[in-house]
Amino acid sequence: MRWLVLILAAAAAGGLYAAQSPLVAHSAQVTAKPVAAIAAAPIGSEDRITLTPQQRREASAEGGFRQVPLSLLRVNRRMHYGDFEWNDEGVPAGPITIRVDLRTQLLSVFRGGHEIGTAVALYGADSKETPLGSFPVLWKGKDHRSSLYDAPMPFTLRLTGDGVAIHGSNVRWGAATHGCVGVPTEFARHLFAQAKVGDVVTIVRTPSPGPKATG
Template identity: 55%
Template sequence: METSGVLRPGEYLWAPEGVAPGKLSIVVDLLRERLYVYRGGVEIGRTLIIYGADHKPTPTGSFPILEKDRDHISNLYNAPMPYMLRLTWGGVAIHGSGEDVDSRYATHGCIGVPDEFAALLFAQARKGDSVLVTRDWMPEVYGAEGVQVASAG
């Protein structure tokens, strides 16, 4: 996969073609406001994210996907959370957040991604797949936009 510039709000890259089937690994980089998807060590997707506001931060650490729910509604905020991938039983999840995902917005601790990307990720992810939530993921690789990463073909 090769990026050809800076991702804008609502944009994503998704290129799983030619990558062997297998367990996904997902990395959320809060500093860069990005989510990266790997299969077999090869990046197959990335997108911009929104994440927890200062008063309700997104926790860092390693989390398995505990539950999947295509049409989830938050029982705390009565808000839709389409394509929800639950990371904690306390309510933190990756989910669709519309198409205007940019730094003007925040969540109550969840990781919001564009709805189209959320649907693609939901279709590939399985319970037990690993999600790492960190800051400044692999700066030597992802420190600049437009960097070429492993080819999916």
């Protein structure tokens, strides 16, 4: 069973600081929550779904998880542009890791292996693609403003020396960021409060699901 297989028929979207043309470089799609999140029985909370050992292995095999995923937030709806969930109730304090999947446009925040936040994210395309890899948070700025684009970038977590960051955005249809990862501003506020300099953000682009086997 694949980690992410429920795909909505949605085009890729852009962010607050994006060019105005629709994305054509990627066919990333917004997804529903993973099949694992739907199939597994909740343990301990109606808001959280504990993964089985097999589901943990399958999730880890998708890549980008620096902590073995132990549980996911229960999201009983399809997520659209601007949507997010945040719930860290009952999850012990500790360092967080952040995973961004450019194909599915989902950012997930994990603490101790437990997902505490997820949001539909924006990313860059064409000549300003969002880089893949693992990046420690270099700097935090609550009320940062881009000097290059003269645009507000609230709750910035800078990831690279040339300005790639996670920050609050007007998550909307039809454009591409200049390489940053944009998330709904209220979600960015929660993330900013949790993240520390040195926390690691891993950006991946998982392969599209292959054709379903028959016979």
